[in-house]
Amino acid sequence: MSVVTMKKEDRAVSGSGMDKVVEKKGLSQRVKMMIGGGAAAIALVGFFMLAPTGDSQTVDASRITVSTVSKGVFEDFLPLRGRVTPSLTIFLDAIEGGRVEQLLVEDGANVQKGQLLAIMSNAQLQLDVLSREAQVTEQLNIMRGQELALERNRLESRRNLVEADYQLSRLKRQLDRDGALVEKGWVPRKTFNDTKDEYGYHASRKDVLLESQRTDERLQATQLSQLRASATTLQKNLDVARTNLDSLNLRAPVTGQLSGFTLQVGQSMARGERLGQIDSPGRNKLVAGVDEFYLGRVQVGQKASVDVGGKSYALKVVKIYPTVRNGEFEVDLAFTGDEPTGIQRGQTIQTRLTLGDPTPATLIPAGSFYNDTGGNWVFVVSPGGGSAEKRNVRLGRRNSQFIEVLDGLETGEKVVTSPYTGLTDKDQLDIESSD
Numbered sequence: 316m317s318v319v320t321m322k323k324e325d326r327a328v329s330g331s332g333m334d335k336v337v338e339k340k341g342l343s344q345r346v347k348m349m350i351g352g353g354a355a356a357i358a359l360v361g362f363f364m365l366a367p368t369g370d371s372q373t374v375d376a377s378r379i380t381v382s383t384v385s386k387g388v389f390e391d392f393l394p395l396r397g398r399v400t401p402s403l404t405i406f407l408d409a410i411e412g413g414r415v416e417q418l419l420v421e422d423g424a425n426v427q428k429g430q431l432l433a434i435m436s437n438a439q440l441q442l443d444v445l446s447r448e449a450q451v452t453e454q455l456n457i458m459r460g461q462e463l464a465l466e467r468n469r470l471e472s473r474r475n476l477v478e479a480d481y482q483l484s485r486l487k488r489q490l491d492r493d494g495a496l497v498e499k500g501w502v503p504r505k506t507f508n509d510t511k512d513e514y515g516y517h518a519s520r521k522d523v524l525l526e527s528q529r530t531d532e533r534l535q536a537t538q539l540s541q542l543r544a545s546a547t548t549l550q551k552n553l554d555v556a557r558t559n560l561d562s563l564n565l566r567a568p569v570t571g572q573l574s575g576f577t578l579q580v581g582q583s584m585a586r587g588e589r590l591g592q593i594d595s596p597g598r599n600k601l602v603a604g605v606d607e608f609y610l611g612r613v614q615v616g617q618k619a620s621v622d623v624g625g626k627s628y629a630l631k632v633v634k635i636y637p638t639v640r641n642g643e644f645e646v647d648l649a650f651t652g653d654e655p656t657g658i659q660r661g662q663t664i665q666t667r668l669t670l671g672d673p674t675p676a677t678l679i680p681a682g683s684f685y686n687d688t689g690g691n692w693v694f695v696v697s698p699g700g701g702s703a704e705k706r707n708v709r710l711g712r713r714n715s716q717f718i719e720v721l722d723g724l725e726t727g728e729k730v731v732t733s734p735y736t737g738l739t740d741k742d743q744l745d746i747e748s749s750d
Contacts (some may be wrong), residue, residue, distance in 0.1 A: 370742040379746070380733035381696055382680040384724045385640055387717070389678060391671035393609060396716045397601030397621065397648060399662045401594035405569050407576075410562040412586040413437035415578050422576040426567040426593065433590075435563040444556045451553045458542045465535045472528045479521040486514035571595050574660075599654060601630065603666055604643040612670050619648050619668040623655035630666070671712070677720040681713060682732030687739055690718070694744055696729040703731055703744040 413435035418433050489510050495504040567573070576591035584590065600622070605613060618631040634647035648666065658664070684693060690710035694703035708723030724730065731744070738744065 353394065357361070370740075371736055371745060372741045372743075373745040373747055374738075374748050376700075376748050378733075379731050379744075380680065380682060381700075381729050384400060384677060384679050384720060384726055384728045384730065386726050387676065387678045388673050389676040389712060389717060390673045390714060391669070391712055392714050393605065393668040393670055395603035395605060395619075395666040395668055397603040397664050397666040399599050399658050399660055399664065400602045401571075401650065401660060402598040402600045403569075403571075403595035404639065405571070405593045405595075407432075407568075407590040407592060409435075409584045409586055409588045409590055410439055411440055411559050412584055413440070413563050415580055415582045415584065418578060418580060420573060420576070422591070424573050425596070426571065426573050428570045429568055430567045431564060432567055432576070433565040435565065435584065437560075437563055440560060440563070444560045447556045448513070448553060454549050457547055458546050459543040461542060462539060466536060469528075469535060472531055476521065476524050478716060479517055479524055482517040483514065483521060483607065486510060486517060490514055493636040495574045518737060565590065567593060569593055569595070594660065598635070598650075599658060599660070600650070601648040601664065601666060602645055603668075604645055607639045607642050607644060609670070610637070610639070610644055611670070611721050613646060617669060619666055621655070621664050621666050623658070623664065626655075628653065628655055632668070646724050676711075677724065677726060679720055679724065679730055680717055680732055681718050682744075683734040684730075685710070685713070685718065686736035693739070694731040694735070695722070695724070696731065696746070700729075701746055703746060706743045 346699070351501045414437070416431075416436050417434040417435060419434070420426060426432065490507075493502045493507045493510055497504055571593040573591060573593055575589070578584070578590060613632065613635060615632050615635060617632045619632065621628050621630065629651045630648040631651055632646050633649040636645040636647075638644060646668075648668075655664075679693075690708070690713075692705055692707045695706045696703045706723060709721040711719035711721045713719065
């Protein structure tokens with residue numbers, strides 16, 4: 316009997332035919348989508364519950380400035396930055412164009428009235444002046460020739476009158492003599508009548524000469540007056556031409572400090588071109604820019620003051636330039652008494668322009684909020700300090716420190732005076748403490 320040996324791995328395992336692999340199943344895709352949608356909805360609801368509404372905003376208390384409304388005296392002044400400028404400036408312009416031949420002073424020098432500053436040349440102008448001088452001389456010679464002719468005519472008329480008087484006198488004596496002799500027959504009647512006719516002729520000729528002399532004198536007086544007026548005009552024209560020629564020698568019109576004088580030898584200057592300027596010595600004024608908001612409140616004569624070296628100096632508005640540039644207009648301020656020593660042209664000085672008398676008023680500290688609201692509304696902080704409500708107000712005058720409250724706020728209330736950037740469309744602020 317044989318024994319058959321079986322390999323271990325070939326043996327059948329009891330119950331092996333009944334075992335099955337069971338797969339592990341998760342949530343279905345549909346269920347997952349439903350769960351995810353529910354979570355998103357819950358998150359969205361939570362966001363809207365926690366987020367601020369459209370008319371409110373949460374702000375950090377450390378990022379805003381809260382000020383208290385108070386009673387006080389409003390000093391109606393305006394701080395300005397005044398630029399030191401000479402009170403009188405004379406500009407040097409080229410009356411005639413020319414080439415710079417010589418410079419006698421340098422820019423920044425103190426010059427005296429009439430001092431020669433530079434010498435220029437203009438060949439064409441020199442030729443024009445010489446030509447004009449020749450024309451004027453010719454006209455004057457013609458005029459003097461006419462005057463001489465008129466004078467000769469006057470003398471000729473007078474000579475004729477003298478001759479006529481002589482003939483009349485001679486004939487009168489002859490008529491008187493012949494009149495006594497003709498009756499005695501010693502002088503022929505015909506000779507007497509001829510003498511009488513000749514006397515009448517010379518008498519009529521004298522009348523004509525007198526009338527002609529009066530007419531000539533009247534016409535000569537008119538002609539001479541016109542000729543003298545023409546001569547005066549020609550002489551003035553010549554003087555102007557010579558003055559223009561002399562203007563090539565540039566002289567200082569006033570005493571002062573020369574500035575902007577940057578000419579170079581050989582440089583050609585056109586007619587009317589700016590050559591430099593002379594500033595009056597010793598006296599200065601301040602030129603300040605003023606916000607256009609105050610255009611209706613600034614008047615000539617208003618007082619101002621500056622503090623320099625611990626001493627106050629008085630000024631007043633002497634001129635207002637109404638042209639507005641970049642939101643500002645300019646005013647000139649003149650010192651009414653002594654002016655600070657040592658100030659330099661172009662230096663800026665802090666100035667206080669007085670707009671009105673000090674008056675009692677309700678005040679809030681000045682802040683950047685005014686630029687965002689135009690002074691029409693503010694955020695008023697609640698008594699507890701946890702929120703601030705938008706409130707319409709009416710504000711008045713303002714200076715660098717305070718704004719006058721006319722209506723809408725009471726003493727002791729607190730307002731937000733810091734910038735309202737990003738808050739202008741909100742009605743309420745929720746103030747959170749940073750602690």
